Amino acid sequence: DRLTFFFAPAVAVAAVVFASCAGACFLLSHPLAGPQRPVDLAAGYGLFLLTCLAHEFGHAAACRRFGVRAGWIGLTFYLVFPAFYSDVSRIWRLPRRQRVIVDAAGVYLQCTCAAAYALISLHTHAAAWSFAIACTAPCSVTGNPASVRILIASCALPRLYPITIG
Numbered sequence: 001d002r003l004t005f006f007f008a009p010a011v012a013v014a015a016v017v018f019a020s021c022a023g024a025c026f027l028l029s030h031p032l033a034g035p036q037r038p039v040d041l042a043a044g045y046g047l048f049l050l051t052c053l054a055h056e057f058g059h060a061a062a063c064r065r066f067g068v069r070a071g072w073i074g075l076t077f078y079l080v081f082p083a084f085y086s087d088v089s090r091i092w093r094l095p096r097r098q099r100v101i102v103d104a105a106g107v108y109l110q111c112t113c114a115a116a117y118a119l120i121s122l123h124t125h126a127a128a129w130s131f132a133i134a135c136t137a138p139c140s141v142t143g144n145p146a147s148v149r150i151l152i153a154s155c156a157l158p159r160l161y162p163i164t165i166g
Helices: 009-029 038-065 089-093 096-124 127-142 145-160
Strands: 073-078 081-086
Touching: 009 096, 038 073, 038 081, 038 096, 038 127, 089 096, 096 127
Parallel strands: none
Antiparallel strands: 073 081
């Protein structure tokens, strides 16, 4: 119930404007680069997982906003990668417009969380925050957590297993 205020129309407009402005400021003033230290990689991935959890809470909060009881929020693994899920199967009782809002609520809350990360990254210049944003963006756009795993592998593997030629 504490997150349902995000779905009041005025708050939703303010959050989208906030996320858009923070994202634009971040992208215009901050180069996206992979973390240089393993600790930044791990911290960035942990921060990314928090946005994934926020994503699922977004679905559940939207359900509550429309008077539908949300089901479980849980953790599973795809191969070795953690993934969160939420049971929103009761939304079929809602009108189409409200079902669409519940479906989009995950990306909405995840992007709002990433916007807060962008402001922190702009202030601290810490690589972990930037990496968390880089992980969140493809997942939010594609809706596919596998895209993040590819990004992480492309950043981590060359540093963890350097290839020497010659």
